[in-house]
Amino acid sequence: MAQAHPYRVPLAVAVLSTPAALVLAVLVIAGALPAAHALGGMAVIVAGMTLLVVWHVTSVRAVTQYVERLRRNQDEARVPDPPAIRSPGLDPDLVSAIADSARERERRRAELRAAAERLQTVLAALPDPLLMLDARGRIAATNPAARQLFGDNLAGRTLPSVLRNPDLLSAVDAVLRDGEAGQNVEFNVHGSVERTFATRVEPLPSPGPDGSAAIVSLHDVTAIRRAERMRADFVANASHELRTPLSSLVGFVETLEGPARGDAEAMERFLPIMREQAERMSNLVEDLLSLSRIELDEHAVPETTAELGPLLGRVVEGLALKAQDKDMAIELSGADALPPVQGDSSQLTQVFQNLIDNALKYGRPGTSVAVRAETPDNGRAVGRHGQTRAVAVSVIDTGEGIPREHIPRLTERFYRVDKARSREMGGTGLGLAIVKHIVSRHRGRLEIASEEGRGSRFTVYLPRAEGAQTGRAAA
Template sequence: MLPDARRSALAGAAFAAALLCVVALLRGGLDLVFLAVALAAIPVAGLLGRRSERAPRSETGTTGPGRPAIAEALLANIPDPVILIDRRVVVIEANAAARALMPNLKLRHPLSFALRAPDVLDGIEEVLRSGQPLKTAYATRVPTERVFEVQIGALPMPAPNGGPAPAGAGQPNVVLFLRDLTSARRLETMRVDFVANASHELRTPLASLVGFIETLQGPARNDTSARERFLAIMLSQAQRMTRLIDDLLSLSRIELREHVVPTQVVDLGPIARQMVETQSALASERGVRIAFEAEAGRYPVLGERDELMRVVENLVENAVKYGGGTVRVGLARAQDDRRGAAQIELVVQDDGPGIAPEHIPRLTERFYRVDVASSRQQGGTGLGLAIVKHTLNRHRGRLTIESTVDAGTTVRVSLPAQEDGPP
């Protein structure tokens, strides 16, 4: 047992180090060197390895290990993943963010069991050899693409009891701090893509507007019938540009947050029913019948209501515009064949001309159209299914498209069921 004075000193050092970490976070970043210095001040073995130990209450009413417990709680709530490993690359400690990022991460297991990134593992070896900090990159592809900057630094570990260091204890251990750069990278990509796509797709309607304006200012200045005809076309082109810009902005916002899983529980049943009713007017104009089928009950999923409404709206609208005949919209509960998990399945089926097999893999690409002229005539922007795909990626769902020429198309959306949703 440590003397009370030393215990209080260690507790104070731990508490101060944790506060330094939090202050650094509030200042807008957590520098690796600062983190290493702060963590070095924490008696890690005494703080993390002796959690069950409790000191008696002092005369002032404050408990000795209260401060270490607070310090540990502060460190656990650092929003970025932090992992501490020893010289054998075995995990000593990891905060909640690290465990959420790497579900296979376990204490006293090699880091390579959970992190299969050659650049990071090679960087750890280099830090152990040289003792100098370095930075490298780490990217995940599943369930969504995320990019991290990994800061690796050497961290000497103190002896567990504050006494003489055991053999080999002076050798450096390693701390890994992962800074999430996904949002910054997505924002940069979004800006570049928006400029490229907008400039390409807006060129045609803008050229049409300029041509009609020049005609109205010149030869058709006093031609009433031509003016009315040209103004109607100009209005149509302006509306097309508005839809295009709205879809580009919507797609960019979704891609920017694609790696953030929704936490709100919503019922997909009322959303699907509302979107079917909304599209009924368009269906009546085109002589299309919409049938909605769903068993009684709730269909709870984790999601953003507005984004899921956009998914259903795009799928039903596509079926009405390009399918025809009878559009059947169904909602049912199912089981994931691969994982056995409960799923909510939305199916949109039409009796239209169908889609050739070579087009199906590319339908979710930006601006890809099976028939460019028909799509533009129908007011399509070529972004609807791209929005659906990225929205489902964020909601951890799947999109399946099946089609047979002259026999219709079936679009199937599967989302993880949330059985604990509110009534």
């Protein structure tokens, strides 16, 4: 606050006393009042005026300081009491009115803060990502769902640096620059798992405190679109894969009902084949259902952790008898030193069961399947944002190997390098597709390397659980 002028009180007293001084001077000149009496009267007048001016200036200063205090303490929960007013020139109700106005202002500010906090709580609880854009198309604010999807430090970035879809950017331009009404856009976000979003771009009625001019809401419709594709794929692929065993079963049933009716020898020969074809259909349906469940959840990263060492031990133990039947062995190494990974134990069990089972199917009798687990210091970065250190598990067989041109398509549904051999071994053509989708859901990587005549290596990289250390480091 500015300092009071040092001559303000004397100047005010002089101005206020001037009319009385002029009257006394006229009376003295006219001989109506002795000079001594006039001087005494003037002294009384000046003293009274000085007292009144000092009271008034002090009161005005107190009011000014009170207003300044209210201005400086805008966040005070309690409005301070107003000062006492002694000046007869100021209405005491003035300060009370100022205090009442300040209390009303604080009440309204508290209501606004509470409303803003409620709004922030609602936005934070929304499962859909939200991006608040300013008039230049820069991100002004986000909710936790958006930060989880796109990473932190989004504020101040341009929308194209986060989402580069041309249709979305055109919709934002139409809303921000052309003043059009809300726009709807559906587009795909490519990454370790492709996701589909139905997006709404809506202008705000007025700019927000942070400069927000429009809101972009993204609704994940990946599961819906995937379910639509899965229904179509299921009909096409299942009908194709079921047709052969079903035709065989129908043929055998017709034979046993017709020419071979009552023929015990034919029945003994046909029934094992019919059982095999029925089991093949059962395995196919089970794998299809398993793949459908996995694909529906693929966009949702597992929130639990899994102990990979004991899990691998259980899988190897469960397949030991199958290995013995082929005169093969399974050698597990490095499992004791593994840190926990972020993942679903049941699905990871399925991954390694499929990989080791395939190695036993295609490995040469008398050889071993090596299951090697490690935590490489220079391993691949995996995880939701590709920044998490990985745990690597390799399944290595000594078999015929896979021709190089087939490797990129191995994880496609129903793709087989040797269709006849695969069906002969009971394969459904879905095992590696299941592995790929589970690994994708875990935001990991699957690498395949093979050399014809020497065998194949399937390596799964999975993200370590947050804060996990290796078994040796933690010991």
